[in-house]
Amino acid sequence: MLDEHLIEKICSAVEDGYDEQLRLTAETIRVPSLSGRESAAQDIVSAAMADLGLEVDRWQAELESVLGHPGSSPPAQGISGDRLDCVVGSVSTERSEGRSLILNGHIDVVPPGDIGRWSTPPYEPVERDGWLYGRGSADMKSGVIACLGAYRALLAAGVQPASPLHIESVAEEECTGNGTVACLMRGYQADLAVIPEPSGEQIVRAQAGVLWLHVDVPGDPQHASGSAGFGSSAVDNALLIADGIRALQPEWNALKGEHAPFDSIENPININLGMISGGDWVSSVPSQCAISLRVGLFPGWSLEDTVAQIRRRVEDIAEANDFLAEHRPVLREGGFKARGYVVTDAEEPWNLLIDCHRAIAGAAPEELLTPATSDARTFGLYGGFPALVYGARGRNIHSFDEAVDLDSLKRVTKVLALFIARWCGVRGIERRQM
Amino acid sequence: MLDEHLIEKICSAVEDGYDEQLRLTAETIRVPSLSGRESAAQDIVSAAMADLGLEVDRWQAELESVLGHPGSSPPAQGISGDRLDCVVGSVSTERSEGRSLILNGHIDVVPPGDIGRWSTPPYEPVERDGWLYGRGSADMKSGVIACLGAYRALLAAGVQPASPLHIESVAEEECTGNGTVACLMRGYQADLAVIPEPSGEQIVRAQAGVLWLHVDVPGDPQHASGSAGFGSSAVDNALLIADGIRALQPEWNALKGEHAPFDSIENPININLGMISGGDWVSSVPSQCAISLRVGLFPGWSLEDTVAQIRRRVEDIAEANDFLAEHRPVLREGGFKARGYVVTDAEEPWNLLIDCHRAIAGAAPEELLTPATSDARTFGLYGGFPALVYGARGRNIHSFDEAVDLDSLKRVTKVLALFIARWCGVRGIERRQM
Known part of the structure; x- marks a missing residue:
């Protein structure tokens, strides 16, 4: 337990540093760090880590070698680069009074969509009515910077973690998760990982798996007038396939009773x-159409079996179609190939996180079951230690006018600071680093 | 009537020049003159015209000014340029024993689609089993060059047209028809136009109108996990709109009884x-989707009324949809805005063309009703003189392995040569120009 005085000092240090924390968050939002193009944002994060006296490890992980890891996903075409820009800021310590901790967050963001539909431009962060707006404000640049804010607050309160702490700023969480895989391969291990994804101050108990699949569907192009026969539209063919795959959603959701804890939410x-692109001439029957689907799956399901099931579905549809039977669609993987993950063997940190949240927010946090994925799976399934996802309240994630609740973010920063102190233990600072 | 001896000389001149005609056709096929990018192919055609002693008029028509013509179509986005590259080769003559003639053909081609599905590359013309393969082989580079081949044969037979002849090689027939509009605006008029589009040696009696319409459809993007609600997919919304517009096809075809001569074909x-593009991230519900449709219409139908009818259809669909009622799709014109055309007041040239065809092919040609458009409408509706479409047999037009039947093309070249001679009349060549 921390003494009340230290808790107060830490919380007040978060308050004192909050403007600077938001300034730094805004600075990262201004850099459109789409997945695969994170370097300019990583420059900001690694500089901020160095300012805090963290030992900064920055490296470019070769995709080729990351792909050898069982937790990796195949590269997302047109998105993933040949290298993953990785940044880890560490407090190494030889003393090990407490337990080691990884704080992990992704610096990549998804595209903004039609910029005209944002109230203010996506890469121009603005505060309005207690929310900070901008692409990545919630998901999850504010989370990455909150890790630094929490650490800064400890320093300002005159303490250091007494066990190793690694703050990871990773690439490609939004498409492959390979950034976190690269950190694991680099040797970063701990007793626990915490990821401040925007969970609405809830702790994630379980997350679904996710597959990205792409189908290239052919057509029989003809002049659109139909004067030479009507051909077979690749777009119509692709929609047959898409609808067939989408029909798996209710079929699989009907199985949720077998997949506790996901039996308790409506559509796990x-x-x-997510994407469709077909045809190249308005007056030609489309000769090709590419579709991309994001497919959720239950924890425990095999990725290979699930891909095989979808492949069979595609083949069945093709078999039943005169044209497609002779001109087979091609199913490709690319991007997420991510198993589901249920947090287990984490009673102690789970309860500690509840305690820390209660200390700040006045009540225990809810438990969250999410149909989305996160890099937590990488630690939990491949690193051998559990990962808790807990972060601020956000809104319009992946949509227009994405925003993070600034009161919530401040609470979460305090909770993270307390959690570091209690999980890692603290020691006095030998020399002031700020 | 031409004397038998001259007919034989002309036909044998076509035979003698046919290798050279095919060589020149192949040369144009090697240049991928997609609509809006015709200049390199026009270089070849204008040089060939000059070689034949034609007076070559080449100019860049300003799109801006062409758009003032009632027969023009709005530019096709991403396709049409600011200028239209126009080439006309003329035989001017002060004598006017016969009647003046325009031979018109388009040098632009549609995209090849998936090149891997061509047996041989689309821009590498090859002869196989009596067919010449390549994009534009049938539609209609062989037709443009056949006009030159026919004229060359007259010269080789020792005669010249006795009335003005203009051979037009035009841009953008495949998307707007504005190239032919530019020729009309330049002042090229005649008693008749003939367009050797690949009609299978049939004469076109009537052609449908064509509209290109585009709809930008919004969605309500959310994280694809559905954790923040399911949003409203712009792709699904776009398909609602597309299906609603496509439902007009059977409705309109049911009216064909009122639209003779189109009552006699199955689906006029x-x-x-033709094109769809939606979504920008696999794990986001698509926020936008663009669709492009090619819509046929009956001759006599008003373009504005037809657009208005489709606009109402789109509005009705939007009105009935919770999301689209508040976020209206945007209907845009761009590319074809082309009325249908039925050949009238052309009994004399029609019968003459039948005669010429019969002289070469041994039987009268069929009459064709086509659900496609052609630049014939521009002459017939806006030039004040009729236009006949008659050309070689092609296959896989707008598709893979497009090809033209070389025997058919040779017959058509002979028919065109005889037709020029009989329509324009002939006179001896004063000085040999070849």
Whole structure:
């Protein structure tokens, strides 16, 4: 337990540093660090880490070698680069009074969509009515910077973690999760990981798995007038396939009773037709159409079996179609190939996180079951230690006018600071680093 | 009537020049003159015209000024340029024993689609089993060059047209028809136009109108996990709109009884969903989707009324949809805005063309009703003189392995040569120009 005086000092240090924390968050939002293009944002994060006296390890992980890891996902075409820009800021300590901790957050963001539909431009952060707006404000640049804010507050309160702490700022969480895989391969291990994804101050108990699948569907192009026969539209063919795959969503959700704890939420499995591109001439029957789907799966499900099941579905549809039977669609993987994850063997940190949250927020946090994925799976399934996802309240994630609740973010920063102190233990600072 | 001896000389001149005609056709096929990018192919055509002693008029028509013409179409986004590259090769003559003639053909081609599905590359012309393969081989580089081949044969037979002849090689027939509009605006008029589009040696009696319409459809993007609600997919919304517009096809075809001569073919009206592009992130519910449709219409139908009818259809669908009622799709014109055309007041040239065809092919040609458009409408509706479409047999037009039948093309070249001679009349060549 921390003494009340230290708790107060830490909380008040978060308050004191909050303007600077938001300034730094805004600075990262101004850099459109789409997945695969994170370097300029990583420059900001690594400089901020160095300012805090963290030992900064920055490296470019070769995709080629990351792909050898069982927790990796195949590269997302047109998104993933040949290298992953990785940044880890560490407090190494030989003393080990407490337990080691990884704080992990992703610096990449998803595209903003139609910029005209944002109230203010996505890469121009603005505060309005207690929210900070901008792409990545919630998901999750504010979370990455909150890790630094929490650490800064400890320093300002005159303490240091007494066990190793690694703050990871990772690439490509939004498409592959390979950034966190690269950190694991680099040797970063701990007793626990915490990821401040915008969970609405809830602690994630379980997350679904996610597959990104792509189908290239052919058509029989003809002049659109139909004067030479009507051909077979690749777009219509692709929609047959997409609808067939999407029909798996209710089928799989009907199985949720077998997949506790996901039996308690309405639609744990979601299948999203995320992208479609077909045809190259208005007056030609489309000769090709590419579709990309995001497919959820239950924890425990095998990735290979699930891909095989979808492949069979595609083949069945093709078999039943005169044209596609002779011109097979091609199913490709690319991007997420991520198993679901249920937090287990984490009673102690789970309860500690509840305690810390209660100390700041006055009540215990809810438990969250999420149909989305996060890099928590990488630690939990491949690192051998559990990962808790807990972060601020956000809104319009992946949508227009994404925003993070600034009161919530401040509470979470305090909770993270207390959690570091209690999980890692603290010691006095030998020399002032700020 | 031409004397038998001259007919034989002309036909044998076509035979003698046919290798050279095919060589020149192949040369144009090697240049991928997609609509809006015709200049390199026009270089070849204008040089060939000059070689034949034609007076070559080449100019860049300003799109801006062409758009003032009632027969023009709005530019096709991403396709049309600011200027239209126009080439006309003329035989001017002060004598006017016969009647003046325009031979018109387009040098632009549609994109090849997936090049891997061509047996041989689209821009590498090859002869196989009596067919010449390549994009534009049938539609209609062989037709443009056949006009030159026919004229060359007259010269080789020792005669010249006795009335003005203009051979037009035009841009953008495949998307707007503005190239032919530019020729009309330049002042090229005649008693008749003939367009050797690949009609299978049939004469086109009537052609449908064509509209290109585009709809930008919004969505309500959310994280694809559905954790923040399911949003409203712009792709699904766009398909609602597309299906609503496509439902007009059977409705309109049911009216064909009122639209003779189109009552005699099965589906005069075709509506093609030619292009679709939606979503920008696999794990986001698509926030926008653009669709492009090619819509056929009956001759006599008003373009504005037809657009208005489709606009109402889109509005009705939006009105009935919770999300779209508040976020209206935007209907845009761009590319074809082309009325249908039925050949009238052309009994004399029609019968003459039948005669010429019969002289070469041994039987009268069929009459064709086509659900496609052609630049014939521009002459017939806005130039004040009729236009006949008659050309070689092609296959896989707008598709893979497009090809033209070389025997058919040779017959058509002979028919065109005889037709020029009989329509324009002939006179001896004063000085040999070849």
